[in-house]
Amino acid sequence: DAGVIQSPRHEVTEMGQEVTLRCKPISGHDYLFWYRQTMMRGLELLIYFNNNVPIDDSGMPEDRFSAKMPNASFSTLKIQPSEPRDSAVYFCASSPTSGDYNEQFFGPGTRLTVL
Amino acid sequence: GDSVTQMEGPVTLSEEAFLTINCTYTATGYPSLFWYVQYPGEGLQLLLKATKADDKGSNKGFEATYRKETTSFHLEKGSVQVSDSAVYFCALSHTGRRALTFGSGTRLQVQP
Numbered sequence: 549d550a551g552v553i554q555s556p557r558h559e560v561t562e563m564g565q566e567v568t569l570r571c572k573p574i575s576g577h578d579y580l581f582w583y584r585q586t587m588m589r590g591l592e593l594l595i596y597f598n599n600n601v602p603i604d605d606s607g608m609p610e611d612r613f614s615a616k617m618p619n620a621s622f623s624t625l626k627i628q629p630s631e632p633r634d635s636a637v638y639f640c641a642s643s644p645t646s647g648d649y650n651e652q653f654f655g656p657g658t659r660l661t662v663l
Numbered sequence: 664g665d666s667v668t669q670m671e672g673p674v675t676l677s678e679e680a681f682l683t684i685n686c687t688y689t690a691t692g693y694p695s696l697f698w699y700v701q702y703p704g705e706g707l708q709l710l711l712k713a714t715k716a717d718d719k720g721s722n723k724g725f726e727a728t729y730r731k732e733t734t735s736f737h738l739e740k741g742s743v744q745v746s747d748s749a750v751y752f753c754a755l756s757h758t759g760r761r762a763l764t765f766g767s768g769t770r771l772q773v774q775p
Contacts, residue, residue, distance in 0.1 A: 552706070579761050591707075591752065591765040604762060639706055643761060651697075652763060654706030 550574075552655035554640050560661045566628040569658045572621055573642030581641040581652060582615055582625050591639075597623065630662045665690040667753050669766035676773050682740040684769045686727075686753035689734065694755040696720075696729050696736040697763065701750045710738075710751070743773045 553572040561567055573580050581596040595605040600617045608615070612631070617623040627634055637659050641652040670685040688696065695714045699707040711720030716731035725740045736753060753766040 581762065590767045593762045593764075596762055598761070604760070641706075651709050651712065652707075654699075654708070656704075656706045 552640055552642055552653055554638075554655035554658050556658060557656065558659045558661075560663065561630055562663050563631055564629045565662075566626065567630045567634075567660060567662075569625040569638050569640075569660070571623045571625070571640030571655060573623070573640070574644075574653055575621070577642035577644050577653070578620065579643040579645070579652075580617060580623050581643070582623070583639040583641065585637045585639060585657070586635075594625070594638075627660075630660075632662045635660055635662050665694070665755060665757075665764045667755055667764055667766035669751075669753050669769050672750075672768075672770040674769060674771050676743055676771070678745055678773055678775050679742045680773075682738070682743045682747075682771070684738040684751055684753075684771070686736045686738065686766060687734050688736065688753070688755050690755055690757070690764075692757060693731075694757050696727070697754045697756070698725070698727055698736070698738050699752040699754060699765075701752065701768070703749070707752060743771070745773045745775050747771060748773045 555570045582594040585591045594607045595615045597617045615625045637657045639657045641654045643652045666689045668687050697712045698710040700710045701707045711722040713720040713729035719728045727738045750768045750770045752768045754763040756763050
């Protein structure tokens with residue numbers, strides 16, 4: 549399996565621009581998670597989906613952030629408008645339903661820099 | 664709410680030294696506990712796990728024991744290698760809520 553795929557790997561944009569991050573989970577996994585990693589706040593859960601339905605979006609920082617999962621093989625995280633404080637590494641992870649230990653498989657991350 | 668506390672890094676060791684990275688947690692009920700590792704430029708990988716009290720997770724020479732009485736899950740390795748240099752994250756989750764709660768991470772640097 550190719551693992552969780554994220555694109556782009558690096559994104560540099562200017563304040564006020566729209567940013568879209570993409571994720572393809574592992575085939576057959578029906579949970580998908582978006583995390584943000586910063587030096588100040590560490591790893592934070594933003595939102596997660598089960599069977600394409602958002603289950604918990606309490607970590608989404610504000611209305612500028614939105615996430616969608618139109619089908620089982622694709623999800624997007626959009627920031628509009630972007631701000632310098634959104635600079636971080638954004639990780640996508642997926643997880644199967646089976647198993648009692650909730651292992652998550654992480655993608656390589658997207659490093660976002662907002663100037 | 665749930666929380667995970669890890670010792671601050673960086674931890675710098677010489678090759679073949681003994682490693683301990685402390686992790687304690689606060690949570691209701693009986694969460695599952697994990698150690699994830701992040702190598703430079705990569706995403707996180709599951710290193711080991713434990714799902715109930717007194718369980719010992721082990722992988723690649725690393726071990727951690729789920730201690731309910733001290734709410735701890737310390738990571739240990741008897742002899743570290745340069746290739747173990749990475750950031751290590753302790754985490755927990757509940758069966759009813761799939762999301763992971765992570766500690767702040769501990770950077771390990773192993774010198775030859």
